[in-house]
Amino acid sequence: MCGLAGLLRARPDADEARLTTLAGAMGDALVHRGPDDSGVWADAASGVALAHRRLSILDLSPLGHQPMSSADHRHVVVYNGEIYNFAELREVLVARGHAFRGHSDTEVLLAAVVEWGVEETLARCNGMFAIALWDRQERCLWLARDRVGKKPLYYGWAGDDFVFGSELKSLWRHPAFDNGVDRDALALLLRLDYIPAPYAIHERTFKLLPGACLRIDAATVARGATGHDPHRDQRRYWDARERMRHALAAPFAGDVLEAENRLDELLRDAVALRMVADVPVGVFLSGGTDSSVVTALMQAQSRHAVRTFTIGFERSHHDEAHLAREVAEHLHTEHTELYVSGADALAVVPTLPAMFDEPFADASQVPTALVARLARSAVTVALSGDGGDELFFGYKRYERALRNWRWLRRVPAPMRRVLAQAARGHGESSRTGGFAALAAEMGARGIGDVYRQRIARWRDPAAVVPGANLPPTFYDQPDPLQGAGTPADAMMLADFSVYLPEDLLCKVDRTSMAVSLEARAPLLDWRVAEFAWSLPLEFKRQPSESKYLLKRVLRRYLPDEMVDRGKRGFGAPVSAWLKGDLREWAASLLGPSRLRTEGHFDADAVHGIWQAFVAGERKWHTHLWNVLMFQAWHEHWRAQRRELVQP
Structure with missing residues (x-):
């Protein structure tokens, strides 16, 4: 897991040192994503530079260093993620005459591009990734994101330069990036608690869609940014709706036992692929169906006790630590459990704007950050159970x-x-x-x-x-x-396409990467998703049971009483926080005079909601939390901008 950044200049100059320094600064903003190594490649004549921060997972040697050039020197890549089927692709490529110096998946990715081109390579890859690749021959830049949207990729304009990076904080390092707030995107935040791709909080800034790639050439950038919205040029190499429609048109023909066997087989392979690493691997375990399935399949395929991690909450109805402990004891994992107080959770809140660097208002970001920090104390990779609800009717x-x-x-x-x-x-x-x-x-x-x-x-x-x-x-x-x-x-398709990548996976990516932890999601292997879409609804939903087939698989590894548990979720007591320890903080950010001065919100409407909430009216904490997350983010962004433009 890594961080990438770079730029393509509208007006290249011959100062390669200046270009390298700028790209290096953009990359260094992502040091938390890759503390183990860094690199910059620049071509001043073309005005292009690529920067990389590396978290070493596969091939810890210098042979995995990025930016990396292809053997024929045509392509240069920076890449964030993992290609899980890289060993299989490597065998095919060796048979076609390619030679390899190391055993990193980055080297395989480049050889695949040489052999098949960018889009066919993306279609062959099973993994999670964000990719920036410069084609020296065509003088064009390719950006790509994995099928599900596990890894983020922002891009847009800084002045007339085209810039991109794993997080917005890398784009902020460009001295011309002072793009204002996109009010349309802000309205989306208020509706959804997050801003879905292709939109981003800044004007002239975008996110790459899941399963999409973008090709932009030097000539396009040279013509200037005015009137050009590159998000309209995104093209899908994998489209969830089309794949789901195809799966529904060719439904699974077997009975429920055959489906159970097939799902168990697919999940075993998906988990096994994600256990491959040259560093310690563990798993987040909440005690619910999804994380328990992943943990059980890991332990079934491991010669050693799997490392499991759970956060417990003192005096909270959100606490599931005892459920996770029971699962861990039954599976004989090496379990780590940490109980945190309300004060521990509240201490995370001031760090959220820097952690996410785009306003994000799913309050479960707080416990997710805590469990990521716990896991990083012992492992560098952690598997998660994300995706079960969206694929198997879990909500x-x-x-x-x-x-x-x-x-x-x-x-x-x-x-x-x-x-x-x-x-x-x-x-x-x-x-x-x-x-x-x-x-x-x-x-x-x-x-x-x-x-x-x-x-x-x-x-x-x-x-x-x-x-x-x-x-x-x-x-x-x-x-x-x-x-x-x-x-x-x-x-389920709507949630898979929007809520899953832009809320759940964003939350896990930012909180895990903040502590240099790689998170992997076996349930989101594209083969599992397409199989789930081919199943009749009754295999997922029974009158008294959701996620029916997934629970049938889990019963192979756990007793019924550990499977038949209601869904609790991984929440945070936001209402209690805003009425208690965070009340003064919230009141400051929501003050009518401040709201009017800043001009992003109708001050009377927002302050009216705040007053109604303080007076005891129900539910308004969700409305207030996304406003507060924007206000806190905006304060952070302006402070960062002032610091960056200091002479």
Whole structure:
């Protein structure tokens, strides 16, 4: 796991030292992602530079150093992630005449590009990655992101230069990067708690979509950034919707036992591939279905006790540490458990803006940061259970949305239109339940609209952000599957495409990389995903049980009483924090005069929500948390900018 950064200048000059220094500064902003090694490659004549920070996982020798050139010297790459099937690809490439000096997956990646080209190589790779590759012959830059979006990649304009990096803090190091707040992206933050790709918090700045690549040449950059939005040039080498539609058109034909056997086989291989490393490997264990499956399959394939890590919370209903302990004892893992206090959790909050460097408001970021820190004390790689809910119908909100959609379809269309019109005057009150919440769903065109009501925070965020127009996302489609599959499949696809990469995987990436820990997610192997999509819904959802097939696999390794447990989640008591230890901090950030001066929010609307919350009205803590995360981020960003422009 590593960090990458770089730039392509609009007007190249002959000062290679200056170009190297600038790229090096951009790379050094990511030292937490790669503390073991660093490197910069620059070509002043072309105006291109690539920087890399390395966290050594495979081939710890200098032969794994990046930036790395291909054997024919045509391509230079910086790369963040792991190609899990690199050994298989290497065998094929050796048979085709390629020779290798070391045993890093980076060298295999470059040889594959020489053999097959960029896009076919991406399609052959099973892994998690963000890639920046310069083609000397074509004088073009390729950016690519893995299928699921496990690894991040930002890009955009700094003045007239094209810049890119694993995190925004690398782009900030360019002296011309002073891009303001994108108000449309801010409105998305208020709705979703995060900003989904291709949008980013800064103007003229974007995120690469999962499963996408972008080709930008020197001539395009030389023509200038004005009027050019490179996010429109992103192209998908793997599209989740198309792959899901294909899987649904060719469904799994066996019975549930055959499906169980196949899933066990796929998961075993996915876990085994992610256990390959030249450094210690462990696993996050919460005691829930997903992390328990991963832990069980790791231990079943390991000659030694697997290292497991769990965070417990003192005096909290969120605590699941005892469940994890039972699983660890049954599987005979080497278990590490740490109980933390409310003060320990609150101590993380001031570090969040620097950790995420884009406003992010999923409050489970706090316990995730704590468990990542715990794991890093003993291992360099940790496996996680991310993906089980989105692939195997794990969220209770799916059931609620299906129930509401069934009810809505029974209401005559004219009555629904009247009720929907009435709901437009209720604004954010539709978030608190009752008639306003029901009426807000009446205008739903399909399951996508109903589900959006389940997951939205601010229902009309553009009304709170002056000058904003809410951009469309996957969640704005009435039917994300466009006529294929069931409403349940459509909701799972929407979460897989947006919530999973831009919330859950972002959260794990930033919190783990903040402590130089690599996190791997076996359930998100693309083969597992496509198999899950081919399954009939009843293999995932039973009347009294979600994630049915995944739990059948887990029962091969754990007794029933450790499998049949309700889902609790990995949350944080935000409401209690804002009414207690964080109240003064929140009041300062939400002060009406401050909000009016900064101008990002309708001060009266936000302060009204704060006053209602303090007075005891329900649920408003979720509305407030994403505003607070933006306010804290903005304060951090401006402080960073002032520091960077000091003479």
